[in-house]
Amino acid sequence: MKFCNKDAEKVVNNEDCDLKGWGYRHQQCLILFFCLTTGYSMRACMGYPRFKWNKKTQDTILASFFWGYMMLQVPAGQLAHRWGARRLLAGALFANALVSFCLPWAAYYGGWIWVLIFRMTQGLSQACIVPGMHTFLGKWTPLRERSRLSAWAYGGQALGPVVGLPVTGFIASSPLGWPGVFRFYGVLAALVGALIWYMTADTPAKHPKITLAEKMYIENDIGPTDDSRKPKTVPWRSILTHRGMLAIIIAHIGQTWGQLTLYSEVPAFMDKVMGVNIKANGLLSALPFLVMWFTNFFFSWAADKLIIKKILSVTHTRKLANSVGSILAAVGLVVLAFVPKELVIVESVLVILCGFKVATHVGVYVNHIDISPNFSGTMMSLSNFMSNLCGSLAPIVAGMILTDVTSEFLWRHVFFVAAGMYFFTNLVYIILGTGERADWNDPIQDKAAEIIKECSPMLKTEQKL
Known part of the structure; x- marks a missing residue:
C-alpha cells in the first residue's frame, strides 16, 4: 500500500491526497x-x-x-x-x-x-x-x-x-x-x-x-472515529426537518415503488399478457440483476471521478446519478408499455432499464453518508421505513387498476404510474437534495469550535499583555 504524501504533514493539514x-x-x-x-x-x-x-x-x-x-x-x-x-x-x-x-x-x-x-x-x-x-x-x-x-x-x-x-x-x-x-x-x-x-x-x-x-x-x-468523539444523542428534529433528508425520503419512495413494479408486476405482465413465466426461467430472471451488478461498478467509478476531478460538486454528482437511474427507468417503463410483445424485445428493454437504474445506488442511496456520516444509519432506517411503507402500496394500486389482468391497455396504466413516481420523486430530489455535510453531524466538535471562537479575543488580549 502506497501513501501519496512523502510525509504526514500534508495528511494532518488535510490536503488533497490519495491512498493507493x-x-x-x-x-x-x-x-x-x-x-x-x-x-x-x-x-x-x-x-x-x-x-x-x-x-x-x-x-x-x-x-x-x-x-x-x-x-x-x-x-x-x-x-x-x-x-x-x-x-x-x-x-x-x-x-x-x-x-x-x-x-x-x-x-x-x-x-x-x-x-x-x-x-x-x-x-x-x-x-x-x-x-x-x-x-x-x-x-x-x-x-x-x-x-x-x-x-x-x-x-x-x-x-x-x-x-x-x-x-x-x-x-x-x-x-x-x-x-x-x-x-x-x-x-x-x-x-x-x-x-x-x-x-x-x-x-x-x-x-x-x-x-x-x-x-x-x-x-x-x-x-475522528473514536467513541469519545461520537455524538451520543440523535438530533431527531434536525434530521427530520433537514431538506436533504426530506429529499432522500421522497426519492427513496419513488425507487421502492418502481422496484416493486419491476420485480413483481412486470413478471406478472409477461405471464398474463405474453404467456411467458419468466420466474420459471432462471436465465431470464437473473440476467437483469447480473447486468445491474456489472454496470454498478461503472457508475460508482464515474461518480467518484466527477468528485475527485472537481468536475461536479458532491450535490450535483448525486443528483446527476439519481436522474440517470430514475429518468431512464421511467422511460423504460413507458417503452415497455408499447413495444411488441416479443420475449427478446421485452427482455432487452428490462436489461437496459435495470442496467441504468442501478445508477441511483450512487445517488440517493449513498446521500445519507454525505450529509451525516455519524447518523447515516439512523437516516437510512428512516428513509427505508418510509419507502417500504409507501412502496408497499404499489401492488395494491396495480390490483385496483388491473380489473382485467390480460388487458394491455390497463397494464399501460400500471407502468405509467410507476414511471410517474420515478419522474416526480426525482424532480423533488433535484430541487431539495444536497450533498453538503450537515452542521448537526458532529455537535461535540461544533460546541468545541464555538468555545474556541468565544475565547480567541481573550487569548489575543493576554498575548498583547
Whole structure:
C-alpha cells in the first residue's frame, strides 16, 4: 500500500491526497458485500412443496417477512448507532442462521403458523442489515472513494437474487430436497456472521491492524472515529426537518415503488399478457440483476471521478446519478408499455432499464453518508421505513387498476404510474437534495469550535499583555 504524501504533514493539514492499493477499508466493504448477498439470497427460500397450503396462506407467509422487516427498521438504526454496526450485523446473521436452519422442523411440526412466525423473525433480523451497513459505511468511506466502496457493498442487492435463484433450484432438486435449501443458507449465514464478528471493526480507530496512514486518510474526511468523539444523542428534529433528508425520503419512495413494479408486476405482465413465466426461467430472471451488478461498478467509478476531478460538486454528482437511474427507468417503463410483445424485445428493454437504474445506488442511496456520516444509519432506517411503507402500496394500486389482468391497455396504466413516481420523486430530489455535510453531524466538535471562537479575543488580549 502506497501513501501519496512523502510525509504526514500534508495528511494532518488535510490536503488533497490519495491512498493507493488494497486497504482495510476495502476488506470491510467486501465483507459487507458478502453480508448483503447472503441476506438477499435467503429471500429466495420460499418453497414448501410438501404442504398443500392454499394461496391465501402462502401469500400470508410471504408477507410475514416484510411485516417483521418494516417493524424493526427505525429501531435498527438506533441499535446500530448505540451498540455499533458490527454487533448488530453479526447478530442479524446469526439469528437468520438459526431461524433458517430450524424452519423445516417448524413446517413439519408446527404447520403454517410456525412458519409464519419464523419468517417474520427472519424479517425482523434482516431489518438490521441495511441500517447497520450504512452505519458501517459512514465510518469507513472517505468521500473520494465513497461511491465505489458503497456500490461495492450494495452490489449484493443485485447479485443476491442471481446467486439465490439457481442455488435454491439446484439444492431443491437434489437428494437434500427443499429442507436442504434452508439448512444450506442457515450454515452460510452463520459463517458470514462469524466473518463479520472476527474480521470487522465499527470504526478505523477500533481496527487492530489498520495502518496509521489509512486511519488518518479516512478520518481526515469524516472526522475522528473514536467513541469519545461520537455524538451520543440523535438530533431527531434536525434530521427530520433537514431538506436533504426530506429529499432522500421522497426519492427513496419513488425507487421502492418502481422496484416493486419491476420485480413483481412486470413478471406478472409477461405471464398474463405474453404467456411467458419468466420466474420459471432462471436465465431470464437473473440476467437483469447480473447486468445491474456489472454496470454498478461503472457508475460508482464515474461518480467518484466527477468528485475527485472537481468536475461536479458532491450535490450535483448525486443528483446527476439519481436522474440517470430514475429518468431512464421511467422511460423504460413507458417503452415497455408499447413495444411488441416479443420475449427478446421485452427482455432487452428490462436489461437496459435495470442496467441504468442501478445508477441511483450512487445517488440517493449513498446521500445519507454525505450529509451525516455519524447518523447515516439512523437516516437510512428512516428513509427505508418510509419507502417500504409507501412502496408497499404499489401492488395494491396495480390490483385496483388491473380489473382485467390480460388487458394491455390497463397494464399501460400500471407502468405509467410507476414511471410517474420515478419522474416526480426525482424532480423533488433535484430541487431539495444536497450533498453538503450537515452542521448537526458532529455537535461535540461544533460546541468545541464555538468555545474556541468565544475565547480567541481573550487569548489575543493576554498575548498583547
